[in-house]
Amino acid sequence: MLGTKKSSNRYGQRVTRIEPPSLEEAIAAAQGLTDNIEGQVEIASQLMGMPEEEVRPVVLKISAETRQPQRTVVADRVLDRGEGAKVVVVERRRPRLAIR
Structure with a gap:
């Protein structure tokens, strides 16, 4: 579905190529706009x-992969203050970038 746009200027004719986004790029853009799954499918x-029935399975698959943040739990015991064990939870959330 490539389109071209031809325009003339004083230097000659210029051809601009117009490409629609890939499905993964469209889903990444929709995820950046809303957290609602049905809204992402519509966008x-x-x-x-494309019809929503073709896009919905891909959106559900990608959102299931990106929804789970990575977690790291570190337990450290502080003995000099007489306190109990302290637990630190670090979550790394992936940035919403275009999938290539």
Whole structure:
């Protein structure tokens, strides 16, 4: 679905290539706009010009992969103050970048 746009200027004719986004790029854009799954399906399908029934399984698959943050639990005992064990939880959330 490549489109081209031709325009003339004083230096000659210029051709601009117009490409629609890939499905993964459209889903990443929809995830950046809303956290609602149905909203993501609607936005991605409108960006791609595809029916929602074809986009929904891919959105659900990608959102299931990106929804789980990585967790690291570190337990450390502080003995000099006489306190109990302290637990530190670190979560790393992946940034919402375009999937390539």
